[in-house]
Amino acid sequence: MNVPELPEEVLQAHVDGRLDPAHAEAVAAVLAAHPDLAARVAAWRLQKASIADAYASLVDEPVPARLVQAASRPAAAASTAARLSALPWQTRFALAAMLAGGIAIGWVVRGALPTGGSGPEAAVAALPRDAAIAHAVYSPEIRHPVEVAASEQDHLVGWLSKRLGRKLVVPDLAAAGYELVGGRLLPGNQGPAAQFMYQDATGRRLTLYIRVEPSAAPATAFRFSEQGTLRVFHWIDGSLGYALSGEFDREELLSIATRVHRQIAS
Amino acid sequence: MHEHDLIVLLPRLRRYARALAGDAGRADDLVQDTLERAWAKSALFRPGSDLRAWLFTLMHNVHVNGVRRRSPLDAGGARPPGQGPGGVEREDTLAALADPAATAEGDAAVSDIGRALAQLPETQRVAILLVALEDMSYQDIASIQQVPVGTVMSRLARGRERLRQLLDGTGGPASLRVVK
Numbered sequence: 253m254n255v256p257e258l259p260e261e262v263l264q265a266h267v268d269g270r271l272d273p274a275h276a277e278a279v280a281a282v283l284a285a286h287p288d289l290a291a292r293v294a295a296w297r298l299q300k301a302s303i304a305d306a307y308a309s310l311v312d313e314p315v316p317a318r319l320v321q322a323a324s325r326p327a328a329a330a331s332t333a334a335r336l337s338a339l340p341w342q343t344r345f346a347l348a349a350m351l352a353g354g355i356a357i358g359w360v361v362r363g364a365l366p367t368g369g370s371g372p373e374a375a376v377a378a379l380p381r382d383a384a385i386a387h388a389v390y391s392p393e394i395r396h397p398v399e400v401a402a403s404e405q406d407h408l409v410g411w412l413s414k415r416l417g418r419k420l421v422v423p424d425l426a427a428a429g430y431e432l433v434g435g436r437l438l439p440g441n442q443g444p445a446a447q448f449m450y451q452d453a454t455g456r457r458l459t460l461y462i463r464v465e466p467s468a469a470p471a472t473a474f475r476f477s478e479q480g481t482l483r484v485f486h487w488i489d490g491s492l493g494y495a496l497s498g499e500f501d502r503e504e505l506l507s508i509a510t511r512v513h514r515q516i517a518s
Numbered sequence: 519m520h521e522h523d524l525i526v527l528l529p530r531l532r533r534y535a536r537a538l539a540g541d542a543g544r545a546d547d548l549v550q551d552t553l554e555r556a557w558a559k560s561a562l563f564r565p566g567s568d569l570r571a572w573l574f575t576l577m578h579n580v581h582v583n584g585v586r587r588r589s590p591l592d593a594g595g596a597r598p599p600g601q602g603p604g605g606v607e608r609e610d611t612l613a614a615l616a617d618p619a620a621t622a623e624g625d626a627a628v629s630d631i632g633r634a635l636a637q638l639p640e641t642q643r644v645a646i647l648l649v650a651l652e653d654m655s656y657q658d659i660a661s662i663q664q665v666p667v668g669t670v671m672s673r674l675a676r677g678r679e680r681l682r683q684l685l686d687g688t689g690g691p692a693s694l695r696v697v698k
Contacts, residue, residue, distance in 0.1 A: 261671035267678070268649055270656075296678045299631070299685065303537075303650040306631045310533040315525075316546060319532070323524040381521075388525045479522035509525040 254492055257288055267296045308460065310382075312394050320389060380486045383461035383495030384479035386447050391457040398434030398449055408435050412446040416464055418492060423460070423515040425450055428508050442466065458498035458505075460512060465493040474509060476502060485509040489516060519560045523569050524553065530652065531573060537647050538581060540636060552577040574652070575662045578644065634684040642677030645670050 258279060265271050266279045341476040390397060400408040405422065413420045415437055422432060430450035437446045438461075445463035465488055474487050479497075481506050486495035494516070496509045531552065535545035555576050556563075563572055635643050644663060648654040660667045 260675040261668065264671055264678070265656075265676045268653075289615045292679070292682065295682045295686075299678065299681055300646075300650045302631050302648065303635070307533050307537050307651055310527040310536055313532070315530070315532065319528055319546060319549055319553065320525060322550045323521055323528055325521045326557050384522050385525060388522060392529065480520050480526055482522055482526075 254320050255289055256283060258282055258289070263293060267293060267300065276336055289452075312392070314393065314396070315389065320385070324385070327403065331469075368386070379461075379488075379493045380475070380477045380484040380495050380497075381442065381446070381479065382463075383459070383486065384482050384484050386445075387459045387482060387484075387497040390436065390447065391449065391459060397457075399436035401434040402432040405432065411465075412437060415444045416446055416462070416492075418464060420446060420462060422448055423512045425508065425511060428511055429453065430508070433457070440464075443517070453467050455497070456500075458496060458500070458508065461495040463493050464491055474506070476506075476511075486515065519556070519563050519569065524556065524573075527570060527573060530570070532578065534574065534647060535577065537632070537635070537651060538577075538644070540632065548577060548581055551580045555580060570652075571654075571658050571662070574648070574654070574658075578662050580640055587681075598644075631685070634681055637684060638680055639675050642673045642680070645673040646677045646681070649674065 262271070262279060264276075266276060269276075271279060283293060337433055353442040400411065402408070407422055409422055412435060414507055422435075425432075429452045431452075433449040433451050435446060440463040443464055445461060448462075450459070451457045468484045474485050477486070478485050481499050482497055483500055483502060484495050484497045485505055486493065487509075488494070494512070496505065496512060498505060498508075500508075528549070531549050532545060535548045535552075536542060539545040539548050552573060556573060559576070563569070581676050635646070638646070641663065643661055648659045649656075650660070654662075656667050660670045663670065663673075
């Protein structure tokens, strides 16, 4: 049954389309002379395609929240607690004593030091990250990308404005080639957040994430960050923080961000 | 290691886990255990190297070692939807929003080839799935399975031929076949 000039690794690589064109042609020529083997190769190819098909829909399923949580960087506090609890009690006792001293020192010098991880700066830093996570979770959705579709735009804007307690403006990006898909309400770190999704003719999506910033947050210029393959421009305007996310190059995203900013500010 | 990079790989990790573990609940447990291990070992990940290959290697090890966060009593047991082990409400709020019709449809499609795949020795099933679902290089599969590339090729060859026989209905009972 086996054909000497076609060892099994060559046949498998042929099934997977991993031979260079000349080699693949030579294999096809040998297979033409061995119909039994050619039928097996065809069956293997079909079987490979049916495996891919059978599991394809799983990629479009919404990801359970507990997995998104597990994929997110564990809180520093949690890992510190875990490390502490792994220490023998004598060490923990000594550390606790040092910490108590540290807190006393910290209380005295607190006015002289920049605010730490919980101040407005930290909240601003969390904005692009939260926006990127929301983009990553919802933009691949085929069936449920938004809660309220663009066809009910008035209702959408009224509803989200009410929930955020601010009058929201949905930028019109048609001139840049992007139509509004719709929007949804999301949990932000200090209250509700809104996400508007846009899509171009090829199905490429971008999202605008908006949330209320604490009153202490200073207005900022555009800030750019990369979260994996995703790029985010964020800024703060008045009491609202905005983040525009998409898999675009920096220039393209900046030009859309400028457009958004101009419409919101006016 | 950026969390965003992990999040964008989640759907693919879930797909492979489902094909590997069969059952949806166990598959997501496998993904969760893998993510927890990834963060615990994040210092070992070399920036710039292939995150997908690293995560699939971790998942493979978690799966093979049967390292489970939950008690073995829960493994494979039927549990009511929306409830985790011990009756604790799971945070599957996003999953609960999934269109049940779409899910059932997907599972029905999976079952036919899934049953045939389930009869293969795991080493062969892993090689076949990583090529079919992830289009992973033979070299990457070899390093995940910790065997030479030649072994991956023969696992593919034997697994695919066996699968063909099973799907043709000419395979006969799996127990009668000598498999390595």
